[in-house]
Amino acid sequence: MGKVLVLNASYEPLNITSWRRAAVLIIKGKAERVEHNGKTLYSDFLLPTVIRLRYYVRVPYKEIPLTRRNILHRDSYTCQYCGYTGDELTLDHVIPRSRKGGETWENMVTACVRCNVKKGNRTPKEASMPLRNSPRRPYSSLYFEVSKHLKSGMHAEWQKYVIGL
Structure with a gap:
């Protein structure tokens, strides 16, 4: 019902x-x-x-765990760079880990493999790849x-x- x-x-x-x-x-x-x-x-x-x-x-108050599944759901299973929706999705650090970018809700987004490789070890601005939606804590x-x-x-x-x- x-x-x-x-x-x-x-x-x-x-x-x-x-x-x-x-x-x-x-x-x-x-x-x-x-x-x-x-x-x-x-x-x-x-x-x-x-x-x-x-x-x-x-x-x-109940903290929401930062998991792959929750990030994918927050981003509607869509690449935040190109809009791709499909099976080959990864997680990307907006500010790369090598530049002290942490694993937080505000620094992780869903990305397709192609965009993740293209962005590499750069910020979205340096790679000329703007985010469709700013990542935020639910x-x-x-x-x-x-x-x-x-x-x-x-x-x-x-x-x-x-x-x-």
């Missing part, structure tokens, strides 16, 4: 849950339906696609999960509740 975006009382995205868990939260009065897709569970109960908790929940771990659903086109109504996607 689908996934449901859970918002805090402040309309801040908290997580994604199943439609069953969302229905239970609504029935128990712990949440309210904000968006629905027109499908019904029973005659007068519309299935939610977005719910909001009635009480504010404090959420601890906002939250929920960012990855929500962006997958938005890019698939399944939950377009979630867009207005998520900043930066």
